[in-house]
Amino acid sequence: xxxxxxxxxxxxTKEQSNYSLSGQRSEIExxxxxxxxxxxxxxxxxxxxxxxxxxxxxxxLESYIALNHKAIDYLIVYKYDRFSRNLxxxxxxxxxxxxxxxxxxxxxxxxIGVHPKSPVFFSFRTQILLNANNDAVDKKNRELSALxxxxxxxxxxxxxxxxxxxxxRKWKTRYESExxxxxxxxxxxxxxxANTWKRYESSLHKLSDIAYIYNSSSMHSKxxxxxxxxxxxxxxQSGTYRTLFLTPIYAHKALILNEKxxxxxxxxxxxxxxxxxxxxxxxxxxxxxxLMKWIxxxx
Numbered sequence: 001x002x003x004x005x006x007x008x009x010x011x012x013t014k015e016q017s018n019y020s021l022s023g024q025r026s027e028i029e030x031x032x033x034x035x036x037x038x039x040x041x042x043x044x045x046x047x048x049x050x051x052x053x054x055x056x057x058x059x060x061l062e063s064y065i066a067l068n069h070k071a072i073d074y075l076i077v078y079k080y081d082r083f084s085r086n087l088x089x090x091x092x093x094x095x096x097x098x099x100x101x102x103x104x105x106x107x108x109x110x111x112i113g114v115h116p117k118s119p120v121f122f123s124f125r126t127q128i129l130l131n132a133n134n135d136a137v138d139k140k141n142r143e144l145s146a147l148x149x150x151x152x153x154x155x156x157x158x159x160x161x162x163x164x165x166x167x168x169r170k171w172k173t174r175y176e177s178e179x180x181x182x183x184x185x186x187x188x189x190x191x192x193x194a195n196t197w198k199r200y201e202s203s204l205h206k207l208s209d210i211a212y213i214y215n216s217s218s219m220h221s222k223x224x225x226x227x228x229x230x231x232x233x234x235x236x237q238s239g240t241y242r243t244l245f246l247t248p249i250y251a252h253k254a255l256i257l258n259e260k261x262x263x264x265x266x267x268x269x270x271x272x273x274x275x276x277x278x279x280x281x282x283x284x285x286x287x288x289x290x291l292m293k294w295i296x297x298x299x
Contacts, residue, residue: 005032005074007042008061010082021046024078031108053093069101076106080129087133137189144182151175240264
């Protein structure tokens with residue numbers, strides 16, 4: 001039985017050249033066909049601000065989900081920023097929909113490659129949203145810098161009598177008004193970053209927390225995890241686990257486990273050499289990607 005989904009597309013008046021509604025709709029429809037997903041409906045907000053969720057079609061979408069959530073598997077968007085330009089509100093809304101209605105949210109353009117139920121999924125998605133938010137702040141700051149240069153320019157012309165009083169006041173008033181709106185936008189975009197970063201940072205340790213990842217997994221995933229971390233070289237002898245290989249991301253645990261007599265690791269973690277006892281000839285990045293592949297498949 002194919003999965004069922006609804007889509008959400010949005011465009012603001014300032015984005016007409018970046019993301020067309022028809023383009024977003026087409027991407028969602030193509031994605032659903034490719035992955036054998038039945039697209040039930042697409043909700044569309046045209047020219048609506050992303051500062052909050054007080055949008056006509058978004059309200060309709062929430063009402064639709066509340067009534068039909070048992071028949072909906074996915075909410076698909078072109079990009080996560082279609083939710084909101086307010087980072088904290090976007091994350092809160094995603095968490096609400098996923099926890100309350102058990103709906104998986106998918107972004108076509110930002111395919112994380114990690115299963116939504118993975119313990120590190122939140123960190124990965126938050127990083128994407130943080131990057132998008134920071135890009136938006138940088139863009140606004142560049143616009144503000146260019147505007148302030150214009151203000152300096154008309155003031156210089158006014159000082160040397162190249163502008164009359166009326167012309168100066170007209171442009172000064174216009175630029176100061178634009179400056180006020182830009183500063184408000186920058187403040188609004190920047191405010192939630194600190195709090196969101198604290199939450200994101202607090203979950204980063206989970207990536208290298210063996211106990212957390214292991215205990216959060218199904219029996220099948222636990223077996224896959226052990227195979228990835230120890231490269232199928234884990235054995236038990238005389239009351240102690242032994243391995244010829246340990247994924248480098250967990251190298252800092254090796255000494256502690258060895259001192260406690262729990263695990264003997266016969267592998268060098270130096271940059272200049274690789275233990276001849278280890279059959280794995282991958283770089284640290286490749287080890288990391290193998291671990292991420294396991295996390296992606298974990299239920």
